[in-house]
Amino acid sequence: MREIVFDTETTGLDPNQGDRIVEIGCIELVNRCETGNTFHAYFNPQMAMPSIAEQIHGLSDAFLADKPLFEDVVEDLLDFIGDDPLIAHNAMFDYGFLNAELGGCGRLHLQRSRIVDTLAISKTRHPGAKHSLDALCTRYGIDRSHRVQHGALLDAQLLAQVYVELTGGRQIGLDMAGPEPIRPAVAALMPSSPVSGRRPRPHRPSEGDIVRHRAFVATLTDPVWASGDDWVAAEVVQ
Structure with a gap:
């Protein structure tokens, strides 16, 4: 089972208002394990970077000036993500930006059914708790000490670890009394044959x-x- 965990950095919050993607990072998972294959790119948004956005991710106009346009890299990106599920935190944000960029290149939009939102999973698993990526890293003991600013590839790497923990950890299927699996991929990794148990004991009174x-x-x-x-x-x- 191949899945892609990804994150984006942008110039703002709304692609419908002209905001653009300036960075994307993708992590390949196979059977919920990182393979080491990644995709990472910066893009020239062809617009000035708002100061509030730069404070979040640190990407300046000067840094992005010589970076390729999204349309120049779109083939490599589509080849990497293939037709596999796409996992993101607050996924509809990234999904909206990706589709806006793809539409601007004359490409087909991604199907909504491919998107897995770890924020929604977290709200189901941990109601009432904090659901930010930082909070989930703390909950699951994932080291984020090197996360000084937002960065698409770094955040995708952290999210990949969070996603595995949110969907059962490395030892899938041991918590048989837990919630129903979130993803079909989890169910697919469960044993296909029933586990043998001891023979039933008689309970009639003597x-x-x-x-x-x-x-x-x-x-x-x-x-x-x-x-x-x-x-x-x-x-x-x-």
Whole structure:
């Protein structure tokens, strides 16, 4: 099972208002393990970088000036992500920006069914808790000490670890009493054959049990359910 964890950095919050992607980072997972294959690129947005956005990710106009346009790299990006599920945190944000950039290049939009939102998973798994990427790293003991500013590839690498923990950790299937699997990929990794258990033990009362029960019932004063000794005996052996 191949999946792609990704993150983007942008000039702002709304592609419909002209904001653009300036960085994308993608991590390849196969059977929920990082393969080491990544895709990472910076883009020249052909617009001035708002100061508030630069404070978040540190990408300046000067740094991005000689970077390729999104349309120059789109083939490599599409080749890397293929047709596999795409995992992101607050995924509809990144999804909207990706589709806006793809549409600007005359490419087909990504299908919504491919998108997996770890923010939604976190809200289901941990209601009432904090759901930021930093908070989830803290919850799962993932080292984020090197995350001084947002960066698409770094955030995707952290999110890949968070995603594995959110969907059951490395040891999938050990928590048999836990919630239903979030992803079909998790169910696909479960054992296909039932686990052998011990043979069922008989639970019928022994003759001694019946005698002791009758003796106990005899000590009760006018029990409302009693209708004779035959009923008592029949009730005990059922």
